[in-house]
Amino acid sequence: MSAPDPFEQRRQQRALKAAERLAKKDGHRCHDCGHKFARLKMSRCPACLDKRSDQEAALRERHSHQALPTLVQDRLLKQLAAGEDPVQVCAELNITTQRIYHHRLYDPAWEQALDEALTAGRAAGLEHGHSSTYKWDRCRCPECKAAHHPKEPVFDLEGMAARDRRRRAEKRRLRRWEVVQRAKEDRETHPVKGPVGPGALNDP
Known part of the structure; x- marks a missing residue:
């Protein structure tokens, strides 16, 4: 029986390590639902991340x-x-x-x-409704704030909430896309070649 080739042993060892790395990433289980997914520095699957974002929004509220x-x-007003x-x-x-x-x-x-409180407490001698009054006189009444922030109206609460939801959804889509791309790159960078198994290193 001939001695095993050392180069072949090294190749099998590298293949085994690559398979172990791939198994760790593809075999990672979500902390919430327990399903397997490509880990890539994430402890939860994308579906659970979406649910968790809603839970975190309720927690912030x-x-x-x-x-x-x-x-x-009451005291502040x-x-x-x-x-x-x-x-x-x-x-x-x-x-x-x-x-x-x-x-x-x-x-x-x-x-x-x-x-209403800011309007009642604003200075009477100022010209309200101007950005300069907001910036230099530090008036925070609704008219001065609307003039200083024309692109983001103060009164549009529904628009602000909708914009916040769109930003969170865009971040989630980008996060899922990055997970898929990194998983593809990892499989291309570390392909599994040759026999892989517990007895692969002992075969002649």
Whole structure:
């Protein structure tokens, strides 16, 4: 019986390692549903990622309501209607200005109440409805905000929510496309050749 060829042994070892890498990627199971899919730095399949994105959106909405309770809302609206600076008021209440504006996505009534308070507390000696008033005089009334952000209207909450959903859907489609492309490239880069199995290395 002739001695095994060392070059053939190395080739079989490389083929076995490539098969193991491919099995790890193609044989990975989703953490949620348990189905096999190409892993590629992902712990969940694309279908579960879509479900998880909806769950995370609901979680963000719940956190927004918890961070801005009714007592804080009433005090904030009262101080804004009195003409105080929104930045200083938010600092006193230990919240961010992004929080009070972002909460409009989850509570349309809050958006209306916030605009009414900002309108009631704005300075009377300024010319409202201009971008310069928003930028230099720091007026945050609805008219000045609409003039400063003409491409993204403040009042179009449904449009903002729809745009957010479209962006999330586009990211999910791009993520799925990248998964498929990377899986194809990996199979082309590491093709499985020759016999692969537990006894492949011991065969003469």
